[in-house]
Amino acid sequence: MNNTNVNKRKTILTIAIALMLLAIITTASLAFLTDIFETDNTATVGSVKAGLYNNNGNTLISGYENGGQYILGAPILVTLGGTANQPTNVDLWVKNTGTINGLVRVLITITYTPENDTNMLQLTETVASITNTGWVNQFADTSTAGTRVFYLYAYYNSQIAPNTAVRVLNSITPKTAAALSAEVEITVRADMVAYSGNAYKIEAAGTTVPSADKPFKDFTSADLTSAFLTSWTAWQ
Amino acid sequence: MKNLKFVQFDNPEERFNRTVSILIIITMTFLIFYFVSLSWFGESDYEGGVITVGNIAVSVSTDLNFSGIYLEPNKTYSKQTTIIGSSAVDNENTNDAYIKVKLVTNPKVNGENIITPVYNTSNWVYDGSEWYYYIGFINKTTSATFNTALKVNNNLTNELQNQELDITLTVYAIQRDFEAHKTDNDWKNAPTAWKTAIAAYDTTN
Numbered sequence: 515m516n517n518t519n520v521n522k523r524k525t526i527l528t529i530a531i532a533l534m535l536l537a538i539i540t541t542a543s544l545a546f547l548t549d550i551f552e553t554d555n556t557a558t559v560g561s562v563k564a565g566l567y568n569n570n571g572n573t574l575i576s577g578y579e580n581g582g583q584y585i586l587g588a589p590i591l592v593t594l595g596g597t598a599n600q601p602t603n604v605d606l607w608v609k610n611t612g613t614i615n616g617l618v619r620v621l622i623t624i625t626y627t628p629e630n631d632t633n634m635l636q637l638t639e640t641v642a643s644i645t646n647t648g649w650v651n652q653f654a655d656t657s658t659a660g661t662r663v664f665y666l667y668a669y670y671n672s673q674i675a676p677n678t679a680v681r682v683l684n685s686i687t688p689k690t691a692a693a694l695s696a697e698v699e700i701t702v703r704a705d706m707v708a709y710s711g712n713a714y715k716i717e718a719a720g721t722t723v724p725s726a727d728k729p730f731k732d733f734t735s736a737d738l739t740s741a742f743l744t745s746w747t748a749w750q
Numbered sequence: 751m752k753n754l755k756f757v758q759f760d761n762p763e764e765r766f767n768r769t770v771s772i773l774i775i776i777t778m779t780f781l782i783f784y785f786v787s788l789s790w791f792g793e794s795d796y797e798g799g800v801i802t803v804g805n806i807a808v809s810v811s812t813d814l815n816f817s818g819i820y821l822e823p824n825k826t827y828s829k830q831t832t833i834i835g836s837s838a839v840d841n842e843n844t845n846d847a848y849i850k851v852k853l854v855t856n857p858k859v860n861g862e863n864i865i866t867p868v869y870n871t872s873n874w875v876y877d878g879s880e881w882y883y884y885i886g887f888i889n890k891t892t893s894a895t896f897n898t899a900l901k902v903n904n905n906l907t908n909e910l911q912n913q914e915l916d917i918t919l920t921v922y923a924i925q926r927d928f929e930a931h932k933t934d935n936d937w938k939n940a941p942t943a944w945k946t947a948i949a950a951y952d953t954t955n
Contacts, residue, residue, distance in 0.1 A: 615822070
């Protein structure tokens with residue numbers, strides 16, 4: 515065979531191999547008929563945040579936040595009237611400063627110093643009464659109603675919309691001479707949770723929910739029981 | 751009648767040329783066959799072929815707009831996603847296609863998406879991690895509804911408050927023909943429940 519023929523055969527062979535490779539690569543790289551569609555958007559997670567206010571809900575009272583709670587930095591001082599059964603107004607409000615509806619409760623402790631006395635005592639239902647319209651109260655003191663000390667959780671029985679304030683205490687009314695003209699100290703802590711979602715993790719009849727999953731931490735072991743939930747219904 | 755006579759190639763050079771010629775003919779035949787008749791070999795957006803033999807394209811109508819809305823835990827928002835075939839080529843009908851959809855948020859909470867679809871479980875099979883497979887197929891006249899609503903995860907934490915999250919919806923379609931889902935790498939691991947459910951729709955040609 516001469517060189518011309520050899521070169522000719524090499525050329526033909528090269529073309530054949532190239533075609534074979536083209537076929538292999540083409541079939542190997544092209545898959546089935548497919549299509550992929552993708553779209554993006556954004557959303558913002560809502561928030562609930564409690565603040566304690568005076569001045570008809572317009573001025574934030576000095577305090578601090580702690581894990582979703584708002585705690586007054588110092589007690590609110592109120593001097594009761596000198597006449598029995600005459601209510602003294604309390605300018606104390608809680609506001610939802612978040613962006614979605616919330617459920618709120620406040621922990622209230624009331625102590626007082628009787629006139630002409632230097633000792634601070636726990637205010638009791640025996641010597642005074644409180645009015646907190648729209649709230650459902652749960653006392654830590656399990657003694658007979660009417661003699662209990664004012665150490666209680668109050669649950670607001672409606673949702674609170676964003677940027678809305680509700681009154682925590684309307685008034686305190688002295689009932690006996692011991693409370694007349696007495697100086698009262700009120701400490702308050704407010705907890706707020708989203709109305710939607712976690713708020714439903716509460717004990718209904720026949721169910722038990724771990725404390726960690728409840729919207730509020732237990733006050734007593736009997737907190738947020740099915741019995742209480744017949745009175746406080748804002749969660750529904 | 752004229753007798754047929756086979757040509758004899760006793761010359762080595764002629765024998766070589768004959769062999770190479772056959773190879774070329776086989777290759778060319780294969781390539782022509784490939785481009786013209788076997789549509790399932792082609793990718794949907796492939797435009798290099800001389801002849802377009804089929805296409806898969808999806809048209810998705812979805813509402814992921816949460817503008818002016820703050821997400822609330824466990825709350826359900828009315829939002830719908832509908833998918834239909836949409837030919838990528840003018841005057842060409844789209845091929846029947848199986849579809850799968852995923853909805854992903856970033857960040858997540860406890861490893862779960864903050865928003866999940868509310869969908870008809872009779873029509874979709876969830877693979878347990880990300881994809882929802884449609885039991886059926888779509889084309890230019892047959893659509894599929896994915897989510898009828900979007901639900902927010904119940905376990906939002908305080909750390910997520912006021913945080914902006916990204917929502918990404920992905921729809922993946924593959925040809926119904928030739929049981930492509932059984933061999934395609936992105937589809938062959940689909941849930942068995944889905945494969946069983948769509949077996950009646952599979953076509954082998």
